[in-house]
Amino acid sequence: MNKEFYIRTFGCQMNVADSERIKSLLLRDGYQETANPEEANLIILNTCAVRKHAEDRALARLNSLKHHKKKNPKLIIGLFGCIPTLYGEKLLEQFPHLDILCGPNGIGRIESLLDEAKEGKKAVALKEENGLLNAGCILAENKKKTFLPIMKGCDNYCSYCVVPYTRGRERSKPSSQIMEEIKNLTKQGVKEITLLGQNVNSYGKGLSERIDFAGLLKLADGIEGLERIKFMTSHPKDISQNLLETIASGKKVEKQLHLPVQSGSDLVLKRMNRGYAVADYKRIVKNARELIPGISISTDIIVGFPGEKEKDFQETLELLAEIRFDFIYAFKYSDRPKTAASSFEGQVQEKEKERRLEEVFKAYKKAS
Ligand code: SF4
Known part of the structure; x- marks a missing residue:
């Protein structure tokens, strides 16, 4: 039987690492990777739920796979990563062509999940807790x-x-x-x-x-x-x-620090439940730069968090000017189910979030 798999990864480095692990387990099980989903008998989407946009893209891709399944009824389709744990088994009703639902902690069960799917069952691993401890480290390439x-x-x-x-x-x-x-x-x-x-x-x-x-x-x-x-x-x-x-x-430790600040406003940081104030953050950066000359410091910023007023936003711009980061990743706030902020008042309009995002990148470029 053709044992070729195709995998597509959405999201962060943790998902990239999870996909490496999935690949290594499949290779050990006699599968071969293909870059062409048309050739595959197993298609895996390893998904991200951190932002709505990434989630929408992954689910649109999943939806489009129903055509592949029509052409090849033996095709097994697996949805892995954060979307399965966030929405659970209702995804199987929403996408009947889906065979496997597996959260980040269920990857170690991939072989048995495939066996179940091959028998025509819907295979689900959403709660396993030992996934990380069984992590393999055989590289796929x-x-x-x-x-x-x-x-x-x-x-x-x-x-x-x-x-x-x-x-x-x-x-x-x-x-x-x-x-x-x-x-x-x-x-x-x-x-x-x-x-x-x-x-x-x-x-x-x-x-x-x-x-x-x-x-x-x-x-x-x-x-x-x-x-x-x-x-x-x-x-x-x-x-x-x-x-x-x-x-x-450290002789081999890269002199770099990715230290997400998220906002330059104490009020917003408090509502974000981040556990530090802007002054604490500035102190850490000052200390790091004194101790490690030439250190590269990057950060993450969220604009348009619920309740973020223009004054709060201006404080973020001031922080960017003061710290002069080597690199930033900036995003519009994305409302996510189950999170505390999704019920907060003061949601910021999309257009305003876009303006703030542009301003943030301009401020970063001006400072760097
Ligand atoms: S530290 Fe905060 S932002 Fe980072 S993963 Fe945990 S909850 Fe999410």
Whole structure:
């Protein structure tokens, strides 16, 4: 039987890493990857629910796959990632051509899900909790760089963010497992690894060993064969002096920090439930620049958060001018189900969000 699969990934680096894992499990199971969905007997969409736009694109793609299924009734279609955990089994009614629904924590069950789908059943894995711990690290193709998740989920519940509802509670991998995985990857020729977590600065919470993210970076820095270590994402409320010193002293640690600020207004940060004030953020950046000369600092910004007044927005522009980021990722606020902010008053009009987004990019360019 033809065992060719096609996979399309939407969203963040964590999803890219999840897709790598899906690929490696399928290759181990005798599948081959194809870039042409017409040739595939298995099509996987690994989806993102962080913004409505990404969700709409993924679901439109899923809808269009019904034509493939008509042409090839043996085709298995799997919806993976954050959309399945956000909306659950009702997606199977909405898209009857869908065979597999699998959340980020169910990837380890892919073989049994495929077996069920081949028997004509609807296969569902939305709640498995051990997905990350079983993570494999066989690369689907020869690569010099790769992502490596060191933790899963998030406990922060920023009021705009759907991740705690789609990826579950935060859980760290034991450091011994991460080191094993890094060694394995370097044996396969990898030179650069990006350690991934929704909030790497809280790495180690809940583990029986006493380790934090700085400790993990030090261990990784000593691994032979590895040439460069990057990491993301850092949460300003959890960044420690020890971590900044470790970035400064690490021989292989890239001198860069992606530190999402989201807004330059204390009022908005409070409503976002971010756990820091603008002054705290400025202090961290000043400290990082003093300790690590030449460090590259990037950030995320959300414009048009519910209740963001013109004055709040101007404070974001002032922050951009003052900090002079090396790079920014800026987005219009996107209303997401289950999040606290979706019921907040003061939703900002789409046109106004667009104007603010343009202004943000202009301010960034002017400052850089
Ligand atoms: S830290 Fe906040 S924004 Fe980041 S994943 Fe967790 S809840 Fe979402």
